[in-house]
Amino acid sequence: MLKIHQLQKSYAIGDSSLHVLKGINLEVEEGEMVAIMGSSGSGKSTLLNIIGMLDEADSGDYILDGLPIKNLTEKKAAVYRNKFLGFIFQSFNLINYKNALENVALPLYYQGMKRKARQEKALFHLEKVGLANWAKHLPKELSGGQKQRVAIARALAANPKLLLADEPTGALDTKTSYDIMAFIQQLNNEGKTILMVTHEEDIANMCKRIVRLRDGVIMEDKKVNQVSALQYV
Amino acid sequence: MLKFLLDRDTWQEVFDSLSKNKLRSILTMVGVWWGILLLIGLLGSARGIENAFNRLFGDFATNSVFVWGQSTGMPFKGFQEGRRVNLSLSDAKKIEENVEGVEFVLPRIQQTKMIKRNFLSGSFRTAGDYPLLDDLQKKKLIHGRFINQNDIDNHRKVAVISDGTYEQLFEKNEEVIGKYIVIDDINFKVIGMFERGNLNLGPSTDVHIPFSTFRQVYNTGDRIGWLMITGELDYDIVQIEEDTKLLLKNLNDIHPKDTRALASANAGKEIGKVTGFLKGMQFLTWFVGIATLIAGVFAIGNILLITVKERTKEIGLRRALGATPFEIKRQIVVEAVFLTLLAGLFGVISGGWILIALDHFFGQGEDAAIVNASVSIGVVFLAMIILIILGTLIGLIPAFKATSVKPIEALREE
Numbered sequence: 001m002l003k004i005h006q007l008q009k010s011y012a013i014g015d016s017s018l019h020v021l022k023g024i025n026l027e028v029e030e031g032e033m034v035a036i037m038g039s040s041g042s043g044k045s046t047l048l049n050i051i052g053m054l055d056e057a058d059s060g061d062y063i064l065d066g067l068p069i070k071n072l073t074e075k076k077a078a079v080y081r082n083k084f085l086g087f088i089f090q091s092f093n094l095i096n097y098k099n100a101l102e103n104v105a106l107p108l109y110y111q112g113m114k115r116k117a118r119q120e121k122a123l124f125h126l127e128k129v130g131l132a133n134w135a136k137h138l139p140k141e142l143s144g145g146q147k148q149r150v151a152i153a154r155a156l157a158a159n160p161k162l163l164l165a166d167e168p169t170g171a172l173d174t175k176t177s178y179d180i181m182a183f184i185q186q187l188n189n190e191g192k193t194i195l196m197v198t199h200e201e202d203i204a205n206m207c208k209r210i211v212r213l214r215d216g217v218i219m220e221d222k223k224v225n226q227v228s229a230l231q232y233v
Numbered sequence: 234m235l236k237f238l239l240d241r242d243t244w245q246e247v248f249d250s251l252s253k254n255k256l257r258s259i260l261t262m263v264g265v266w267w268g269i270l271l272l273i274g275l276l277g278s279a280r281g282i283e284n285a286f287n288r289l290f291g292d293f294a295t296n297s298v299f300v301w302g303q304s305t306g307m308p309f310k311g312f313q314e315g316r317r318v319n320l321s322l323s324d325a326k327k328i329e330e331n332v333e334g335v336e337f338v339l340p341r342i343q344q345t346k347m348i349k350r351n352f353l354s355g356s357f358r359t360a361g362d363y364p365l366l367d368d369l370q371k372k373k374l375i376h377g378r379f380i381n382q383n384d385i386d387n388h389r390k391v392a393v394i395s396d397g398t399y400e401q402l403f404e405k406n407e408e409v410i411g412k413y414i415v416i417d418d419i420n421f422k423v424i425g426m427f428e429r430g431n432l433n434l435g436p437s438t439d440v441h442i443p444f445s446t447f448r449q450v451y452n453t454g455d456r457i458g459w460l461m462i463t464g465e466l467d468y469d470i471v472q473i474e475e476d477t478k479l480l481l482k483n484l485n486d487i488h489p490k491d492t493r494a495l496a497s498a499n500a501g502k503e504i505g506k507v508t509g510f511l512k513g514m515q516f517l518t519w520f521v522g523i524a525t526l527i528a529g530v531f532a533i534g535n536i537l538l539i540t541v542k543e544r545t546k547e548i549g550l551r552r553a554l555g556a557t558p559f560e561i562k563r564q565i566v567v568e569a570v571f572l573t574l575l576a577g578l579f580g581v582i583s584g585g586w587i588l589i590a591l592d593h594f595f596g597q598g599e600d601a602a603i604v605n606a607s608v609s610i611g612v613v614f615l616a617m618i619i620l621i622i623l624g625t626l627i628g629l630i631p632a633f634k635a636t637s638v639k640p641i642e643a644l645r646e647e
Binding site for chain 1 (some may be wrong): 558
């Protein structure tokens with residue numbers, strides 16, 4: 001599903017440069033649920049952004065579903081992002097002047113889907129996250145957990161191969177976090193491949209595999225016994 | 234692109250993002266609205282003033298000059314200075330034949346006469362005229378007709394009087410056509426009455442009688458009072474005036490450098506000043522209007538730039554969700570053009586109201602200062618096209634700004 005080989009990335013800070021990723025090798029199979037952990041500055045977000053085609057590596061290979069991701073034009077990157085990837089952010093990133101349904105339908109709009117089909121599909125995904133009744137509500141009328149559910153519905157709307165979550169529970173309280181995690185686990189059980197960045201051990205343990213980063217290299221990569229989030233709900 | 238513009242979603246997006254911040258959208262539009270308002274208001278007023286002038290000049294031949302004789306200021310060919318210069322009918326003929334660019338030469342003669350009717354009397358400026366006068370200096374006839382060629386040929390004793398003359402010699406509401414007035418003890422039949430306009434170029438006249446009759450009954454011979462000369466459209470009336478004077482000096486034994494012997498009044502020159510002023514005003518209007526418009530459009534660009542800055546995160550997110558840079562740019566340009574056009578449309582409407590108000594307050598009645606203040610549809614379309622072009626150009630700046638930021642940087646921004 002996903003193959004990364006000798007990935008390097010550095011940022012220029014003033015005159016000096018900061019070497020963030022120092023040769024990352026990673027393979028993720030279909031249906032996996034991987035937590036990327038590490039302290040702040042370990043390069044975990046950078047790695048996720050490169051995987052999400054939001055950022056570009058300096059060197060190394062990145063192959064997604066057999067497609068080499070390299071030297072993409074902005075346009076091509078946009079099309080790939082839309083087709084292959086679903087994003088879930090820590091701060092939800094919903095568009096605040098659009099209601100829940102419109103937010104979920106946005107990736108479909110960029111796919112060029114007709115309005116009616118789009119709304120039906122968006123509603124279907126909202127139903128899936130249990131928020132069909134909130135379709136016409138604006139983000140500000142939703143709780144944090146609800147917002148993240150809408151964001152998950154949005155990430156799912158385009159039926160991506162890979163879900164990328166950047167600290168999906170970072171802005172939520174514990175109970176809501178477990179709630180969201182239970183839902184993500186359910187998605188994984190249904191076959192979705194999920195990659196998430198987190199720095200919370202309990203959240204990481206709800207994944208099937210944990211990859212630990214420190215100073216731009218992978219320190220540890222191990223399968224874990226998945227803790228079901230449902231038992232806390 | 235057309236499909237994109239006809240798509241409901243496009244406008245939904247534009248409407249959403251503009252109505253998200255109504256106050257800002259409205260403030261953004263004020264600049265362009267004001268520019269168009271000024272442009273329409275000023276252009277309309279300028280047109281109105283021009284119309285008023287045109288109405289004032291009426292059908293008066295604007296390319297014309299009056300020439301008359303005075304007394305010489307220099308001795309010449311044995312004649313002493315101070316000799317009275319009398320122009321004659323033959324002078325008129327020679328001017329017509331010899332001066333280049335002359336369209337018509339109209340000789341006139343005028344004296345102040347005692348006119349009586351029943352027990353009413355007064356002194357009036359009475360002129361001997363040809364029918365041509367009515368063509369060059371359109372008379373507003375209220376009753377009857379002007380002098381015609383038959384009157385000239387038959388030396389008829391007929392008169393065309395002004396409304397002022399009528400008021401002095403006739404009772405109120407009295408029938409005027411066919412009545413007789415006595416000019417210097419000779420009976421004349423009134424065949425027409427005209428209204429004196431607001432503006433009289435050249436000497437004004439109370440009573441017109443046929444030139445031939447005037448000459449016969451008052452024994453003036455070949456003598457004429459003055460000449461009215463009109464020039465062909467392409468000729469400079471000032472040049473015609475000079476040529477005419479030179480010819481007349483030659484014919485009448487006047488020293489070529491004598492500036493006193495012949496006097497003239499150049500209507501073309503005077504009217505040219507006014508039309509030049511109107512042209513200048515129109516130019517100024519366009520200049521002010523367009524400059525204000527550009528300032529307004531820049532204001533829109535400026536605010537959109539701020540908006541884009543504020544929306545960096547949203548734009549980053551849209552890109553993460555699969556919006557191509559082109560789609561983002563297109564969106565912002567469409568927003569810019571839409572705002573500009575909407576503002577322009579409001580400007581046109583409120584500009585129209587201003588013109589209606591101007592017409593209401595200053596455009597009523599015969600001697601209105603502003604007549605039919607209006608702007609042609611062509612100008613409105615031109616303004617709109619300029620707005621679309623400017624809106625697109627100015628929209629491109631924030632559009633490029635919006636996509637110059639990498640999606641990841643945009644998303645990271647708090």
